[in-house]
Amino acid sequence: MATEGQVITCKAAVAWEPNKPLVIEDVQVAPPQAGEVRVKILFTALCHTDAYTWSGKDPEGLFPCILGHEAAGIVESVGEGVTEVQPGDHVIPCYQAECRECKFCKSGKTNLCGKVRLATGVGVMLNDRKSRFSINGKPIYHFMGTSTFSQYTVVHDVSVAKVDPLAPLDKVCLLGCGVPTGLGAVWNTAKVEPGSIVAIFGLGTVGLAVAEGAKAAGASRIIGIDIDSKKFDTAKNFGVTEFINPKDHEKPIQQVIVDLTDGGVDYSFECIGNVSVMRAALECCHKGWGTSVIVGVAASGQEISTRPFQLVTGRVWKGTAFGGFKSRSQVPWLVDKYMKKEIKVDEYITHNLTLADINKAFDLMHDGKQRNSDFIQNARIS
Ligand SMILES: NC(=O)C1=CN([C@@H]2O[C@H](COP(=O)(O)OP(=O)(O)OC[C@H]3O[C@@H](n4cnc5c(N)ncnc54)[C@H](O)[C@@H]3O)[C@@H](O)[C@H]2O)C=CC1
Ligand SMILES: N[C@@H](CCC(=O)N[C@@H](CSC=O)C(=O)NCC(=O)O)C(=O)O
Numbered sequence: 504m505a506t507e508g509q510v511i512t513c514k515a516a517v518a519w520e521p522n523k524p525l526v527i528e529d530v531q532v533a534p535p536q537a538g539e540v541r542v543k544i545l546f547t548a549l550c551h552t553d554a555y556t557w558s559g560k561d562p563e564g565l566f567p568c569i570l571g572h573e574a575a576g577i578v579e580s581v582g583e584g585v586t587e588v589q590p591g592d593h594v595i596p597c598y599q600a601e602c603r604e605c606k607f608c609k610s611g612k613t614n615l616c617g618k619v620r621l622a623t624g625v626g627v628m629l630n631d632r633k634s635r636f637s638i639n640g641k642p643i644y645h646f647m648g649t650s651t652f653s654q655y656t657v658v659h660d661v662s663v664a665k666v667d668p669l670a671p672l673d674k675v676c677l678l679g680c681g682v683p684t685g686l687g688a689v690w691n692t693a694k695v696e697p698g699s700i701v702a703i704f705g706l707g708t709v710g711l712a713v714a715e716g717a718k719a720a721g722a723s724r725i726i727g728i729d730i731d732s733k734k735f736d737t738a739k740n741f742g743v744t745e746f747i748n749p750k751d752h753e754k755p756i757q758q759v760i761v762d763l764t765d766g767g768v769d770y771s772f773e774c775i776g777n778v779s780v781m782r783a784a785l786e787c788c789h790k791g792w793g794t795s796v797i798v799g800v801a802a803s804g805q806e807i808s809t810r811p812f813q814l815v816t817g818r819v820w821k822g823t824a825f826g827g828f829k830s831r832s833q834v835p836w837l838v839d840k841y842m843k844k845e846i847k848v849d850e851y852i853t854h855n856l857t858l859a860d861i862n863k864a865f866d867l868m869h870d871g872k873q874r875n876s877d878f879i880q881n882a883r884i885s
């Protein structure tokens with residue numbers, strides 16, 4: 504049955520309140536307006552940023568909302584003026600937009616885009632500042648401009664990347680966030696050179712992707728730091744050459760690393776979202792040139808600190824969003840790299856579940872971190 508121009512009723516996982524289980528609801532998804540695309544989501548993965556917003560610690564978190572931002576699907580219909588995708592195209596929604604026209608996009612200095620960010624930050628679409636999701640007339644907020652925990656979603660046309668139709672969507676959905684973030688942190692933000700010594704704090708999906716990127720960049724030593732020693736076995740497969748558990752040491756972890764590396768590492772990456780670890784990551788860098796990249800998302804109200812002398816003496820503190828990748832231009836390139844077996848994706852997937860089991864998927868993600876049980880990276884939902 505043709506659905507173009509019609510309201511679609513479908514299943515979605517709704518976060519009614521912070522920290523309360525997601526509820527599978529029948530949600531009405533309005534047709535796309537000008538500059539919008541309605542996508543049938545076939546697969547979505549979880550990211551810790553979904554859990555962060557769901558926890559209530561995200562100042563941009565609005566409820567009720569539909570979370571999810573790491574997914575793949577097929578265009579169902581497009582609104583007026585949309586030229587770059589059409590119904591049937593295989594796409595990856597991109598929480599980081601790319602309009603190619605705004606001050607940010609034209610700067611050549613950043614992958615951030617200003618076109619829709621103010622609207623996506625408050626859970627609405629740019630065109631009429633309203634949501635396309637509702638339940639019996641009650642609006643449900645969008646999240647990160649993607650809301651992929653729904654069988655259908657509406658995104659801005661600047662927030663959707665058209666990808667190779669032969670690419671398996673059940674795998675490349677992971678290229679919507681964590682894997683590109685880690686790879687790009689190394690390749691675009693830090694620009695790690697061959698022979699570099701790299702330290703990675705946190706060996707979740709993002710940290711593993713940093714390791715994969717660092718190995719590809721020719722790093723000579725890749726030091727993984729995690730409070731869960733079980734992460735090391737898997738991390739080795741992604742390129743980590745040495746492992747440190749801070750719990751095994753009495754000295755501050757930055758001192759342990761400085762001692763092990765003749766003065767510090769060339770590059771470090773914080774992939775946790777812990778502001779104390781961000782400081783350690785900066786301070787384990789080599790005097791004169793060491794660069795530390797903040798990747799983790801810290802909760803509202805948290806602040807970073809260090810002695811300014813750390814920067815005066817040449818260390819550089821940076822951050823990265825989506826690994827510095829320009830989304831619409833470079834996500835298709837990443838998909839092609841995966842198709843040519845130049846980057847891993849399948850290896851990051853640990854579980855496959857259905858949308859009905861989405862709370863279980865989050866439980867698995869939290870169990871992996873908190874109870875140190877199974878090694879859980881990504882539960883993919885279909
Ligand atoms: N900047 C960006 O564009 C993006 C940022 N993120 C953020 O990156 C962070 C990492 O994401 P995931 O890899 O999915 O998380 P994750 O929770 O799977 O991995 C974090 C790892 O850090 C370890 N850890 C926790 N506390 C530690 C400590 N004090 N010292 C050493 N290790 C510690 C945990 O055992 C776990 O292995 C999150 O904050 C997420 O929100 C995620 C995607 C994009
Ligand atoms: N809403 C949060 C900030 C969240 C954040 O930093 N998001 C990252 C992506 S995390 C993906 O999993 C990001 O790219 N930020 C740039 C952006 O434009 O959002 C808060 O307000 O603290």
Ligand SMILES: [Zn+2]
Nearest residue numbers: 550552680681
């Ligand atoms: Zn994410």
Ligand SMILES: [Zn+2]
Nearest residue numbers: 602605608616
């Ligand atoms: Zn732009």
